[in-house]
Structures are given as structure tokens and as C-alpha cells.
Amino acid sequence: MTSRADRRRAQKGARGGAKRPATIADLAARVERARAPGLGRSAEARGRRMLAAYLQTAAAHGLPLSRVVADLAEGAVTLRLGEVARDSLMQAPPPAVANAACADGCAFCCILTEGDGGLITETEARRLHAALTPLAGQPEGRAWHAAACPALDPETRSCRVYEARPTICRSFLSVDAAACETNANGGEAEGAGLLGSHVDYLAVQALARDLLKGIARVPTYAMARVAAGAVEGESLDDTLDGARHGSNVLERTCRDAAKAGGA
Template sequence: MSRIASRIAEARVGTRPDVADRARRGLVAWAEAEAAQGTSPDLVLDRLADGTAAQGLGRLALSASPVPQGLACASGCAFCCILSGADGGTITEAEARDLHAALSPLAGQADGRAWHPRACPALDPQTRACRAYDARPVICRAYVSVDVTACEQVAGGEAVEGPGTLGPYHTYLAALGLSRSALKGTRRVSTHSLARLAAAAVEGQTLDEALKVSRHKPGELDEELRRSKRDLGRAAGPGLP
């Protein structure tokens, strides 16, 4: 096992043990594959630090997961894109860079906030479709619902069943936490606010400016992991894991 994989194997994260173990195995396998391909150790560390590894693990898990039955999700139904959380939606630095690249050409155009003041700026305000769909982060890909009415209620601040995040999102978060633990003292593992990053991009801020204004405080990832742990085991709605 490579030195980096050994550090990941020894890392700890504050989530449910089975989720932590799944994320740890995924990251170790990723690090070993990178080493086998001849990727330099510095680049492997950089990809751990910017969340590329966690992002890839989350996307892979989503692609391998069966689609829950009875989903009500459809283009233009954007209640899930009303970002009411204090963190503005947790994303990695790699995802923030992808979103900025997708949204910065749209600078100056009307955005989702013309539909709803707390809507994601990535939305088209007329169609309510995502204008950065291919670059959307794991949190967007993993959030689903079996009840549109429930989504509208959640967007309004009510706690109801129906919407929820699929299991791979929790694995992705655990992978981020493990990356931070494994890289402690060597690399900074930052998370960013989806809402603030998207707003900065459509308002014409440079990538460096957008990363700066959207960067979370270090404790936000820990708080998101605690929220994730509380959510695990709850039934999000009929047909959802």
C-alpha cells in the first residue's frame, strides 16, 4: 500500500462507521489506482485536497446506484434549488471551479434569483432549468424527491417527508472528511458555498474572487457531516433509501 493510501486508511471521520468504511475503501482504491498509473504523489495529494477524489467517488457511487421508484423530479421543478441552508450548499473546490467555468459566460444575465430570492443563481429564471447541469455538484445529483408538494414545503422551511439525499452523497461527504484528516498539516481541504459561488460567477467575479467569497469556515464540513449523520437512517419518503 502506498504511503498516501496508508494515511487514508488511518484517517477518521465523524459519521456512521459503515459510511466511513465505504468512503475509506473507495479512497484507498482510488489512491492505489492513481499510483499504479504513475500519477505523482504531489498531484494525488492535490486531487485529495481539492475534492476531486471525493467528487469522483460520489459520482461513481451514484452511477452504480439503482434509481429509486416513483421520483417526481423533472426539469423546471426547481424547489430543491431554493438554497435555504446556512451553508448555501456544500461543494468541493473542484466542483466550485467547474461551476465557475460553466456560469461565468452568463455574467450579467438574469438568474434564478429573479424567480425566487433564495434560488440558485445557476437557474434560468424563466424555465427554472439548470444552466450548469453538466457541471452540477454531487449534492445536486443526489437530492431527489417523490413528492413535489413536499419539495415546495421544504423550500418554505417546513420539515416534511418526501425529498432526501441518496446514500452516495453521505459517502462523498465522508470522503471529504477523510481527505481532510489524512492531509492534516500538509494540504488545506476547503469546502465552498454553492449559492455564493454561483452568485459570484454570474456577477462577473474572477475564479479567485469567487473561491474566496464562497469558501466555508473550517468547521462547516464538520457541521455538514453531523447533519449527514443525523439524516442517515431516516426515511426520506416512500421508495427512497
């Protein structure tokens, strides 16, 4: 006679082994069970719809499962769907976008007071490192301010790799430049925040991690550490090793984003 504990272990083993996806359709069947800890139900549901639509499109185009898994694991899908969410938001921009005070050289948001610089995917980390590596050894942002992003030009305070900047940089805006300066100096002024589409970006990344549990690792990285490694001439592999987040950072970032809301 089989005990209840034995049956639970057998069921758990079946879920972890025999039911590994063999097709994109198998992977898509897992989407409804995927979770994004730290985010609310509505954000989680939007992320599931976005992932389901992506997998449906991937299957329709005949992409191999290995390619889909790799794109999910490296964050290429997160980046792509985050762009879709932002483009959709911009079709009817919220007031914060219309009233944004952001301008070239106004770089107080690039003073990374918490040191991390924000969460980025592996795809974004590779892109940022590749863009900054040719600039290794040149004057960089920390020559202007010790906590500034290394991607900055210290004289103009402009981003030297603007086209390769990660989603966190593209999502941040402020309606009050003075508030950004206050916050950069340790204050707590209101007026700056993230676009709501950034929550969708985080939802997709968190869901992808849960979706690929037992199949592939879905890492995230510290943007500031990636930029620093590149401008200091560090190899990509060493930079990724040094910038890789612990497993709890994504959930904590999701929780903070959900609490803050979005423009």
C-alpha cells in the same frame, strides 16, 4: 533522563515531520488512521476502502505523489469516487429513485432556504464558476425567487448549467413535488432527501482532509456563493475567497447527513 511529556512531544514531532509521505504507498499507509468526524463507522469504513482503492490504482498507474495530493486537496478524487458510489447505487435503485417526482422546471429544491446551497469541493466550485461566468449579467434564478439558486433560468426554472451542477444537486431527489414546495415556503413536509451515495462523497472528503493534515489544505465551499459570484462577474479567486467554508462546516455537514440517512 527523558520525561514522558518530552517523549510524547518527540513522537508528535516525528509524526508531523519525519514521517511526511514520500510516496503514494506512504500516503496509503495513513488511510486506516484517517477519520471522518460526524459520520458513523460504516460510512467511515466505506470511505476508507474507496480511498485505499484509489491510491492503489494511482500507484499502479505511476501517478506522481504531487498530483495525487493535489487531486485529493482540490476534491477531484472526492468527486470521482462520489460518482462511482452513485453509479453503484443506481445498479439497484432504491424505491425513492423509481418513485421520484423530480422534473425539469420543478425547481422548489433550488430555493435555498438556508442560504448556503450545500457543500461543494474546490473542483466543483471551479467547474460551476466556469460554466456560469459566460452568463454573467443575464436574468438568473433570483429574479424568480429571492432565495433561488443563481444558476436557474427565471422563466423556465431549469438549471442553465445542468451538466456542471455539483454533487449535492445530483444527489437530491423527492417523491413528492408538493412537499418540496411546502419546504421551500418554510414548512417541514416529508418526501425529499439525499441519495445514500452522498454520504460516501462526504466521507471521502472528510477522510481526505484528515489524511492530508499537515500536508495540504482540503477546503469546501458554499455552492450558492460560488454561483452568485459567477453571475455577478466576480473573478474566480475572489469567489473562492468569499465562498470558502470555515473548518467546522464539513464535520457539521457529515453529522447532518448521517442523522438524516439516505435514500
